[in-house]
Amino acid sequence: MPESSLDKDICSSSECRTPPLRQFSQSSLPLHRKSYMLSTFCTEQNVQECQSHINQEVSSLGLQPVWTESGSSSEMNVVAVLNCMYDLIQMHRRGLRSLENMEVEQLKSSGNVDYLQLTSTRLKEQLELSKRENTGLLERERQLQLKVKSLQNCLKNEKEEVQKLQNIIASRASQYNHEMKRKEREFNKLKERLNQLLIDKKEKKQAIDVLNNIGRADGKRSLWKTEKTEAKHEAEMYKALLSDYDTRQRELLLENAELNKVLQQMKKDMVSILSSKKPILKGDKYQDDGAQADSEDEEEVFDSSKESVELYCVHAREKLTNSIRLQWRRLKSHVERLDSQASLAQMGGSRNNDAVSQETHKEEMDRLKLEIQQCKDFIQTQQQLLQQQLSSPCDEETASLLSDCYMLQEKERLGDEWKTLEEQRTIFERERRNFTEAAIRLSHERKAFEEDRATWLKHQFLNLSPFPDSKKPPMSKSKSAFLISETKASATSAPEKLIRCPSGTNLPTPGCVPHTSSTADLYRTLCLIPENGATKPKRKSDHAEESGVFFNGKAPVRHKQWNDSEEHSSHTKEQNSSI
């Protein structure tokens, strides 16, 4: 698709491009031709004609004629010709520019056309699709309708079935009831017969055999059945019923009284709320309903409250309920109005309201501040009281508890401190490591320096000696041997090397000293540090002074201290390992 469109674009653009070109060529063709045939266009013979022709052409283009023919002489007005030419060139340029613009526009429009064509095809496709969908949906709807119809038929059938079944059930039930009744009658007949038979038989077997009669539970003698007893029973029954109703009524009265109380309370509250609200909303209220109604209402309320003494009177109750209802309605409308007002205020947000609200806000704020202050005071007094309580050992348990609390706090604080200490320790460790590394580096450098010095001294010495060349080989040999031993030693323990290297190199090595003695000396210095302890620090300080060349100010002193500390640490390490 895009390729084809591109092709189209190209061809269309080429198509578009051709017409202006053609126009141009058409318009320019005569000129061209004329320019080509300039040789033939203007000859000596037809100068006049050419002039007139060009003049015509120029005038037709709306330019100043090149020359005036006033003068018989065919002298060309050069200025006019130049002007004319300039104008022509300008026109030409303008023409070209407009051509370009038009081409661009053409391109644009062709692009637009393509896009529109594309969209139209797409829309057509969509239309097709939706049409297809539509038909599908229609088909489905038809099917569903068919289904609905069938289901409706089914439902109807089912309903009929249900009706039929119900009828069957009803008929069966009636049949069953009938049968039951028949059976029961038969049963009763049988029972009667049995009863009759039993009575007829005068059965002796049915009897009671009691050793001696026992008295009644209440100790009274049984009474003859008379009308009096019957009346007594009735009376007792009604008495029982009455007492039951009595108790129930009493309960209800109690409940009623309570509810009445609640109602009264509610009414009072409502009245108070409404009366407090009235002065504010009087204007509204008068607008809503007349002043008369208002006063009437108030009177009614007053009346009912007066009459509340006679609580159980029907009249009073009606009045009470009515007044309550009225008040309730009023309260409801009032609340609704308030609601609507609130919503209005929210929507409109009038400035007056805002000012009022700000004022109230201020008041509220002041009030709250006061409250906060009070609360603070309260808390302070509480704290004081608490402290007093704490100071006075009021309760062992609480005291122990409190002490526990304090201990816990203390523990926590200690733990925190411990943690910070640990952190500091780790930091120190790191720093120390850094410094030891620095010291190692330093010692290396010093060693190099020392070697340099030694060689220099040696050279000096050898130069001074009578055999400057003969002693050289052993010297170098000894040095190399010494180096080997040193590396061996270094392999054993790194920290010791620190001390050893400078000491080794620092030995006053005159060339005559054999290398064995030098190593022995070295070992002595190594192993018998405590023996040479007095000398060592001095030497060290020397080194420090020497190395002070590299450092400035206090650095050398510090360096020495570190060395000491390191030595110490190494000692402790050894001890640790031995332990």
Next chain:
Amino acid sequence: MNFSEVFKQSNQLCKVSPDGKYLATCVQYRLVVRDMSTLQILQLYTCLDQISHMDWSSDSLFILCAMYKRGLVQVWSLEQPDWHCKIDEGSIGLLSSRWSPDGRHILNTTEFHLRITVWSLCTKAVSYIKYPKACQKGIDFSRDGCYMALAERRDCKDYVSVFVCDDWHLLRHFETETQDLGGLEWSPNGCVLAVWDSCLEYKVLLYSLDGRLLSTYSAYEWSLGVKTVTWSPSSQFLAIGSYDEKVRVLNHITWKKITQFEHPATINNTKAVVYKEVERRPAVGADDLSLHNITIGTTLFNTQSKYEICPPPVQIPVVKPDPDRANPKIGVSTLAFSSDSRYLATKNDNMASVVWVWDMQNMSLEAVLEQCSAVRCFQWDPRRPRLALCTGNSKLYLWSPAGCVSVEVPTEGGFQVQSLNWHCSGDSLILLVSKYHLLGTKCVQKHYFKTL
């Protein structure tokens, strides 16, 4: 909790006297009376045949022993051991026997509900009441013992007769608007009589003592209706359990439904506590499961159990009843109010292993006890809101608002608790264990709650 030793009994006949001092048990044809505190035998009576029913008189002075097969009733006195009384119903047969509330009359229902014979122990007088109706609960005495209501059936119509128990004077006789009266029950204050239709129709009628119809209640039609009806001890509520697995509670002023308690299979109520019994069987090896071990070893069945509280929603096991059989096992069949009318315990028959406890103050579900096996019997403590139940295993379960506990009954030979009865003081329980054995337990309330 202390348990007594196991005593023999037969036909599950074991009753504490109304004053709580004596315990009477029947073993075959012997009646044994024990002192409740010491459990020592006080009296031993021998009847003429195997005893099929036994009951105490209201003053705890006499015991009635009925032998239905022989149509005989024998009465024994505690005060006078040699006093005796024998009532013979003869060839007419005996179906049931009971004391009148005064303890001086015996009401015998003859076979086929032909009549009710009233025997007086004071005068040896006999009186007959004809046409008693054979139904779920056709006879009821008011709590104060003044009145007796009797359902009657004459000419295919239901009637209720109200008698004065003092001298069996017929006080009222009225027809009820029932198809087939199912039962009747006095309110505890004795002023209202609740009458309900058989299960074919949902209908509850409320009659005043003087026979006026106070109200009629029907929840629905065309379906199996009322299964059981119970008054609250305060006479304030009437709870109706029905086949639709619901309990409806009527109030005593308007006799309208206050609330209805449903028994859903899934409990979503977040306020109710659901206790689920969890059994832990001791690990048994495969070789232990041999026949030999099962027949001998009882330890195999001694499983420990405890309650776990399940967070909602809780799914309750439901057994679908067979719709083709009569008396389907569905619906609320058992209702019991606690003595203070605060709680109502219910059991829905198709959720046989679950007991529901409802709070009557908030009218809401308070607790659900889901047992491992079907609940056989539950009963409230007559003094405190405390529910005891048994499920036919060797455990006793107790619920109170504070919690729920299961107690292993120390029996030898894996006896199973079939039913239970509270002593009227609420201090002890009588457990009836199977294989004709009886076990009295004594649990001291304070001790129990401390250990809880």
